[in-house]
Amino acid sequence: MILVDASNLTKKEFLENLFLFNFSGALYEKKEETAEPCSWKIRKKKALEVVQGHLRPLESSYRFGKITNMGDQSLPSQFGISLKDLRELMETRGPEGLEKVASYGGTAEICKKLATSPVNGVSGSKVDLDLRRQVYGANVIPPKPPKTFWMLMWEAVQDVTLIILMVAAIVSLLLWLVAKYSSHGHVPEEGEDDEEHGWIDSVAIFVSVIVVVLVTAFNDYTKERQFRGLQSRIEGEHNFSVIREGEVHQIPVTDIVVGDICQIKYGDLLPADGILLQSNDLKIDESSLTGESDHVKKSESTDPMVLSGTHVMEGSGKVVVTAVGINSQSGIIFALLGAAAEEGEKVKEKKKEKPPKRSKKSVDLEAGPGVGQRQVVSNSHAGVRDGRPPPIPEETVCSENKEPEDKGHEKSVLQAKLTKLAIQIGYAGTAIAVITVVIMFVRFSVEKYGIKGEPMEIKDGQKFVTFIITGITVLVVAVPEGLPLAVTLSLAYSVKKMMKDNNLVRHLDACETMGNATAICSDKTGTLTTNRMTVVKSYVNGLLSQKSLPKYTDLPPHIGDILVHAIAVNCAYTSRMLPPENPGELPKQVGNKTECALLGFVRDLGKDYQQIRDNITEESFTRVYTFNSVRKSMSTVIPREGGGFRLFTKGASEIIMKKCAWIYSKEGKLERFTKEMQERLVSEVIEPMACEGLRTISIAFKDFVPGKAEDNQVLCNTEPEWDEEDNIVSNLTCICLVGIEDPVRPEVPDAIKKCQRAGITVRMVTGDNVNTARSIAQKCGIVKPCDDFLILEGKEFNQKIRDANGEVQQHLLDKIWPRLRVLARSSPTDKYVLVRGIIESKISENREVVAVTGDGTNDGPALKKADVGFAMGIAGTDVAKEASDIILTDDNFSSIVKAVLWGRNVYDSIAKFLQFQLTVNVVAVIVAFVGACAVSSSPLKAVQMLWVNLIMDTLASLALATEMPTPDLLLRKPYGRTKPLISRTMMKNILGQAIYQLIVIFALLFYGGYLMDIDDGTTIIEPSVHMTMIFNTFVMMTLFNEINARKIHGQRNVFSGIFTNPIFYVIWVSTFVSQVVIVQFGDRAFFTLPLSFEQWLWCLLFGVGTLLWGQVVTTVPTRKLPKIMSWGRGHPEEYTDGVPLGEDGYDADSDKRRSAGQILWIRGLTRLQTQIRVVNAFRQGLDTRYGERSNPSIAAVLQKQASLKRLSQTSSIEYADNYPYEVSVPEFERLSSRSHTETAV
Secondary structure (H helix, E strand, O other), X not given: OEEOEOOOOOHHHHHHHHHHHOXXXXXXXXXXXXXXXXXXXXXXXXXXXXHXXXXXXXXXXXXXXXOOOOOOOOOOOOOOOOHHXXXXXXXXXXXXXXXXXXXXXXXXXXXXXXXXXXXXXXXXXXXXXXXXXXXXXXXXXXXXXXXXXXXXXXXXXXXXXXXXXXXXXXHHHHHHHHHHHHOOOOXXXXXXXXXXXXXXXXXXXXXXXXXXXHHHHHHHHHHHHHHHHHHHHHHHOOEEEEEEOOEEEEEEHHHOOOOOEEEEEOOOEOXXXXXXXXXXXEEEEOHHHHOOOOOEEEEOOOXXXXXXOOEEXXXXXXXXXEEOHHHXXXXXXXXXXXXXXXXXXXXXXXXXXXXXXXXXXXXXXXXXXXXXXXXXXXXXXXXXXXXXXXXXXXOOOOOXXXXXXXXXXXXXHHHHHHHHXXXXXXXXXXXXXXXXXXXXXXXXXXXXXXXXXXXXXXXXXXXHHHHHHHHHHHHHHHOOOOHHHHHHHHHHHHHHHHHHOOEEEOOOHHHHHHXXXXXXXXXXXXXXXXXXXXXXXXXXXXXXXXXXXXXXXXXXXXHHHHHHHHHHHOOOOOOEEEOOOOOOOOOEEEOOHHHHHHHHHHHHHOOOHHHHHHHOOHHHOOEEEOXXXXXXXXXXXXXXXXXXXXXXXXXXXXXXXXXXXXXXXXXXXXXEOOHHHXXXXXXXXXXXXXXXXXXXXXXXXXXXXXXXXXXXXXXXXXXXXXXXXXXXXXOEEEEEEEEEEOOEOOOHHHHHHHHHHOOOEEEEEOOOOHHHHHHHHHHXXXXXXXXXXXXXXXXXXXXXXXXXXXXXXXXXXXXXXXXXXXXXXXXXXXXXXXXXXXXXXXXXXXXXXXXXXXXXXXXXXXXXXXXEEEEEOOOOOHHHHHHOOEEEOOOOHHHHHHHHHHHHXXXXXXXXXXXXXXXXXXXXXXXXXXXHHXXXXXXXXXXXXHHHHHHHHHHHHHHHOOOOOOHHHHHOXXXXXXXXXXXXXXXXXXXXXXXXXXXXXXHHHHHHHHHOOOOOOOOOOOOOHHHHXXXXXXXXXXXXXXXXXXXXXXXXXXXXXXXXXXXXXXXXXXXXXXXXXXXXXXXXXXXXXXXOHHHHHHHHHHHHHHHHHHHHHHHOOHXXXXXXXXXXXXXXXXXXXXXXXXXXXXXXXXXXXXXXXXXXXXXXXXXXXXXXXXXXXXXXXXXXXXXXXXOOOHHHHXXXXXXXXXXXXXXXXXXXXXXXXXXXXXXXXXXXXXXXXXXXX
């Protein structure tokens, strides 16, 4: 354990200490070897030597997307500042940064040295952009080569059971060789001829293991390629606004170069380092780099440095890019971690040779100064695993609703159920395997040493090893070997298909969880509506315009002038209306759609807002109060002609109205805006508009004048205190009120009907007026006029769910949420409280599974808390996308319904495989057990069981996991959080088919010689037709039962849709052909003899019989079966480290890793470590994906791992995993807009 005080660390020192953590193990070992004191300074010096050693070759060799030489003095003539100078510049902060900028002549001079214009940006020519990338680097991270196929094979062969099988096979082979050569000259007795071929079993097992390893490695290889493509898709979705040649362009973050002028705004994840040229009320979350929990105010005059990987939490601005990719501040950390990974691997190897001994005292001594702050680094001192950088919790820096890390896997409903089921099966299989081995040992020993009285021989050891191999194979068969692969394939297949349905899945477990969703909390704007906003009604100058909007000439000149200026200036300059791309289309809206509607209103008045913006630039603004969820308004202060200042304000109508003291009458005269007038305006104008589903926005202004002030003006001879916002934005003059239409998407009502038929409750959570929300909810079908459901405002909602102390009470919330359908005028806090309350409620039988949509930065906590978080791909901020599990690339609610369909298909695909697999397991285990007891050997030999379990089941998992979804999936209720994975219908099918197959196999085993007129094979050791028929019949019944397994809800037509899935019938036919080859030509390798045509017909007849028997089983009424027959009821709270469906993979270095015995019990779970290694890329951006993709941008990587190591509020370095489970509302309100995340591809 290392304790570090970082309260006084500079940025450089922080990086040094961050890197130092990754070498602590090596430094401890160095001290052990030299027996010399190793002080804090010595350790730091050694670490820095390693850092420099790793960075020098990087700095001198990488070009075009990699590090360029920091000391390169041969700059092209157009550039006047080197990369080294820029990096030193960006290491400064606050006053120091201002001084450094001033030393270069200010931002204008820096732009000149970078050959860029603060107004027009860079030229944008290919030659110029390529030159900038060559000199200053590109915005990408040099990749680390992916694992080779041989490495994947090596990982696959690490499986515990495979190792045991290989060891047993080697021992058996050695014993056979010893027995063979020690019995030289011995006359073989009857039945001992097989000793000449005793090696075949061992070799066959080796061949089977090789095939399994090859199949596993190939699956890993193909999946990695698939997910790397998905990674590229996600990176391609991340664009940023830059100014080039005077035009604003949206470009991929990888194309950003040094010198670009970037427009940054609320919600952006910054992709590069830069210096502010202009800002409006800008606040940045820098916790991912500095650990500061509070948002940092940025401005040109106080702190102009902005860093990559940080989030814009408020305001907007314009930045000149000074460092990109690995030359940026966060890129430097990546370089350190990359070096740490390489060095850490060496440390790890050394530790294997000589584990260091460290006493508590030595740890405390070497912790250096400042110990006693906070504990950090839990795990190994090397800080790396498998040559990769340390795992970075995606729950970043400021997730104030962060659950304890122990609950990191609580999200996946299926995960908990599979974990419990696998453990139960593992225990049962282990017990049967042990009993089988013991019985075979005892029976053999009693017969040979007791009854026959023979002495022990060397060849008996081979017999005992055979018994052990049989027991191991029983265990192999008992555990659902193909389950991990079925889970992975089903998820991967679904994710690929969901991309075509506008669902970009970032976390794979969200795919199946969505299938269990019982509630959807949806935004209104853009999700249920088109997000194409238009002003359709207005109230100006005391006149309400409904059928047609007024023209500028209809208004008094002074009112019209103030109105168009208020809209043009007080809308973000990133919002604009562009000409239509094709003739006949509507103008293109760019930026905030509400502001675009207002700008369109200015055009409808007959004025050009751009001319006003050209005259009043952003640089001339005095102060901007940007829009946020608390203000629900935006205000801009500009200098006023003739002296003083003018304030423009726009926002939610009822909020702005309360701040207005004046209004213009019909004659254009100024008059007092009394409370009675406000109430009349609300009842006669605002409420009727809202009831029609219109969003109502009020526009107002206020003048601050020197000298003499009129009635609605404020006397101001000195500059006001702009920080006193409540006083500044008060006593306003109302100019205009508009009603903005945002039509409901045509497909939404039908999508909501589908959700309701599927048993999913849809709730609307919006910040709009309650009447507007009610109208839209009725148009969508969320509520009907006669429904007895609740439609509440946020204020009323809080009054009903909080006690006298203001604390949320679950029992009060449980009285509200079942009937709640619309929550209007809600804050992010309200949204989070509602989502958490529904998830934690226990009043419903199977618990609720909640999906949430969001697009704003403040939606992050609710998105993260939800079982499935949907972010808007078009309107969503980077922070919201980072917090989400799935991105809706079309922002359409109907795409959520498609996600439900695919999610249920995933769940059903896994259930189908379980139904099939467990039938195989039950039959094989019972046959092996009874055979061992009755005839002293299993009728199914080890190699045969390996074929059935490891080969055919792997293929079956592929066949059953790739079924296409059908509309019928939306006609049943969701499973919920606690409903058993194996339903009574499935258990009925499993046991019913097992009974049939056992009857057939035991009939053949004990009476087959008589019934089929063949020799009894139970008394001979060599391959026989009798045992071959048992093996072949079992495989045929299993193959035909695979068709039965396609239906798990009692459907009779098991062939329905079979030809729509070519993968299924191709694999089925291939397996059948392989079985024919094995039986006819397997000989001693598979312990078979060729069968005649008549014998094949009997085997096929028994196989087809499973289809007929399936119809008999289906007629048994499920409802009359006891509920105890359902199995796999798992609570997510019970198993927090279960099957990692797209979550953190199995951690071999974890302190909580399972014992070898537990690993053996849940063998299928451990194999998932390698099978979904690339799946973990969705959740561990740096840990798994660093360097394992093709040149991802620094911003894209940061977007998926969110935080490296962070400094806590006490400035101690720590992993971001120690957060309280409960978060108070005040804390939430303070940090709700923070980012979070654990991520993605």
